Amino acid sequence: MNDQVPATTSKANPISPILDHPVDWLRTEIDRLFEDFGRPAASLFGVGNRSSIAPVPAVELVDEDKAYRLTAELPGLSDDDIDISVADGLLTIAGEKKEETERKDKGYVFSERRYGSFRRQVSLPSDVDPNGITAAFKDGVLTVTLTKDENAPARSRKIEIGQA
Structure with a gap:
């Protein structure tokens, strides 16, 4: 009997406790805002990976x-937004996206700005x-x-194994 824990009930919502009090919800949102500050926003290339350091385009x-x-x-x-360079066997693709929108409707002004830059480096094959x-x-x-x-020189060759 000593290994059984008595069941307790709570008035708090077990699924979403932050919805019990509006002030708690607001505090959670403000905390999230400060935690996300300095992190890149969802990728400007459509991939919302919040753990990545910076948004980078996928290449093939x-x-x-x-x-x-x-x-x-x-x-x-x-x-005009893209820069491509090659140095020391690396191809570098870099760019910056700038988007600004402003709408005025019945006394309201809506203004939105999005900025983001990326830099992607690809090692070139030795025969390029x-x-x-x-x-x-x-x-x-x-398309590059x-x-x-x-x-x-050939990229690969067979190496014979000799006697030691």
Whole structure:
């Protein structure tokens, strides 16, 4: 009998105790606001991962016959918002989204601003010709073509094992 704990009842809502008192709900919301301060907002690319350090676009790298094709979805951006550079075997895609909206209706003014920047670095395969990289941007999709250097050494080779 000593290992049984008596059951107790509570007037508090077990599912959502913060709804019992409006002041508690307000305090919870204010606490959440301060906890989120400094963290990036939900990704401007549609992925709401609050644990990420900064929003980054997803990229896809495809090996084609004479080149690699890298694509990145960047909705809401224009080609003027995007910077692409290459250095030390890294391709860097960076950009910034700025959006401002203002509406006036029957004496009310609604103004909303959203800002966000990103930086994504991709290691280039060793056979990419840095001078043969081109980029195009259409309908929110960035396509970077990475031409292969035909004179680059083979990327892999078999190593024979000898006697020690």
